[in-house]
Amino acid sequence: MDEENLRKRTGEANGGDELSLQTSKPKTTNLQQEVGLISGICMIVGTIIGSGIFISPKSVLANVAAVGPCLIIWAACGILATLGALCFAELGTTITKSGGEYPYLMEAFGPIPAYLFSWTSLLVIKPSSFAIICLSFAEYASAPFYPGCDPPVVVIKCLAASAIVVITAVNSLSVKLGSYVQNFFTAAKMIIVLIIIVSGIVLLAQGKTENFKNSFKDAKLSTGSISLAFYNGLWAYDGWNQLNYITEELKNPYRNLPLSIIIGIPLVSVCYVLINISYFTIMTSTELLQSQAVAVTFGDRVLYPAAWIVPLFVAFSTIGAANGTCFTAGRLVYVAGREGHMLKVLSYISVKRLTPAPAIIFYGAIAIIYTIPGNIETLINYFSFAVWIFYGLTLLGLIVMRFTRKELKRPITVPIVIPVFVTLSSIFLVLAPIISQPELPYLYCALFMLGGLIFYFLFVHFKFNWAQRISKPTTMYLQMLLEVVPAEEITE
Template sequence: MYQDTTMEDRSTSKSMENQKSYTSTGRNSTTMDKHPEKATVLHKEVGLISAICLIVGTMIGSGIFISPKAVLLYSGGVGPCLLIWTACGVLAMLGALCYAELGTMIPKSGGEYSYLMEAFGSPVAYLYSWTTVMVSKPSALSIITLSFAEYASAPFFPECSPPVIVTKGLATAAIVFIVTINCFSVKLASYVQNLFTGAKLLIIVIIVGAGIVLLAQGKTENFSNAFVGKSVSAGGIGLAFYNGLWAYDGWSQLNFITEELKNPFRNLPLAILIGIPLVAVCYVMVNIAYFTVMTSNELLSSSAVAVTFGDKVLYPMSWIVPLFVVFSTFGSANGSCFTAGRLAYVCGREGHMVEILSFISLRRFTPSPALMFNGFLAILYTIPADINTLINYFSFAQWFFYGLTMFSVIVMRFTRKELKRPVKVPIIIAVLMVLISFYLVLAPIIDNPEMEYLYCAIFILSGLLLYYPFVHLKVEWARKLMKPITMHLQLLLEVVPPEKCE
């Protein structure tokens, strides 16, 4: 979690790697003239369509097929449930607009990490990187792949739930496969994302279309007295928003790859304005479709809401629902892995993680060490994982840093007036999002205090114990310890430090 080689070391190792690559492939000067060498940096290969697919494909994953139960449970009725789904879409849109200002003002990859660094300095950015790289991002990948595994294995166990060993083994295999794709090629990862985004939009259209037909046939009994139900506490509403916003999570993903985005000043805000409203409409319509065929009790007792819907409405073609849900969760996991690797890469480049994470594949121009590291942690979290527990604690930490990032919009209006702002949101939006973010952090804790929240807070602050010696002081023995490890990993993975583009 510190820079462990000098600039001389970096330059020498890079030159040796380049020389080794050319020698092993038999290149000579004539060949190099015909095939100019690409700079070892992350290239701008993500266009507008791929950017929209990244947002939509990452947001529409496991959430809409898991979270409806939890949102209904904590909201207390059909009416409040639909209102919360709508409100979550509005919040995601407002938050993304704040991020559009930040992303066009500070066109660096890394999302919140880069903005917190500019607004509050190195210690706060380090705490974010410590929490997100080590816990939030890999646990998110773990959650999504576990959902993928549950749906993928369900047809093979029609009379019971799939064994835990099967779901966790399949989730692990999915993580390894996705990491391999992302390490191999940025374009291939983008093509996979676009393909699976199309698949998930198709199943959304099928579910919504079936719901519209049923509504036209008069299936509206579950919407009568929609707001009659049990009373809920402020903490319960907070937990309902947690689970709804988990389904919307991904609205900030594009900011993690700003440096790889073609024409970011145009495509970043445009992709946000197209992608997030599309997802919000899909989510509300899907929930309405669910309630056309299932009562509240039926929905809460279903082990797989989307599959239950398909069994009731699409028989004998009901098998297409779990198949497309598998596609949907796989695509979401791919998007999550893609952006998580960029965050770890930027943190390594800034000296807040071990330097090997900032290295780029000499042949593939992908941040393969960072991608592998994220996948390794995700596999570790898959072993003991409980999906609902992970969602609650992931949201607690995530919304704390969302709130800080929204606050940075306000802070930099006064401290960084010189920065150009191609997109500038009304400051009242940023203020509103700060208040909402910290409500989502505090309300469940006040309503139902649990030691796990304290453990989460202690873990976040414990990052300072590593920051002071390894980042602030840059202790010499740590650099000497990591230098041979970095060298051997560099040779094994065929990676080099990124070049500085002038």
């Protein structure tokens, strides 16, 4: 693609050739700052409230075995997520680069930890999360068509793969379209959240409190059970750091990033505790553990004959969370490619759409692979194990940079006790299940993460010629096919 044609296409993407010719300023083919405060809050709420609150209550209760500890775990998870997000607000306003933990690890510890994070995130954490959410969407969306029995596995997996394809296409086409879709589904999911909460408040007012008596009786509290309960609860809160993946696309990030966090995450925490209280107003612990879909059981008992509303809006909720995950995770691939830690084409921007289309498509393709063998409960445990290793490492980086990078401007500074507490919590979450209930898959997960070092030294550090000979023609072909260019200034 020659320079004249490239300038022409860039002008069209920014409003037409006339604008391109009239300005004397250089054109930037880059990510655009189009995400405001409302969209930021919707991105947090929409990404966090997804499949987790409709799947995890059963798993949290199964680990602690009593109503009281279960509700405490949900509240504690919200506090931990809020504290972690405040630390990320400092990181996001200090290092205003997209990519979440990646640029922070790069600044604090150098390229190797950053590469291991991108390796693990791109191939395990993010696509498995996307796959889990879409599988949950498929289960709820197909349930009304198979009353009285479980939907066929092939139907669930095909529907999940179709959802991934549609979401990937939407986010590849337009940043604004992705934001509008997110805002719509966030509004839709808040409807079902409000329906469940209001129904629970009405039931409590009617005296439905018998399930809260002796709420700590027969509680099963151990280091392993508490950590696994936190794993499942924190899965429902996952997404609290999503805005840090799109810092470069936030309008006025110094204001909107912390405000979105302060408003969004406490709102989600209150909703989660109230939703669990609503569940227990109508179900005993035993009934909740026996339920195949907690929200559907709640709807059948409370909203009949309008119970169909629940699976419909739960499907909206999960598809909205999947859209938010895709929107943000594609930026991590983009940043890793820009730093040379992935194929260079993954850092390219669509000339027409100004979106990181190659990164988003790559992310969607990996997620589809995860839907094939996907086991939701197992994936959640090992997802949480991997992700909290890097959460803890990132917050340790925040502490380290307080002493090694004092020259950095910090528009937001949290008390150092907060990152210290969250770092220690992440160490507990990572080590407790291994010590109390050691399993080989944890070892496999750790070995896979460290296995990224092989590719780092082969392709990034030493840059063997044969690897470049393979990647260069691949990059050129994909660049022509997808009509993408490097994120750089085009001067006239």
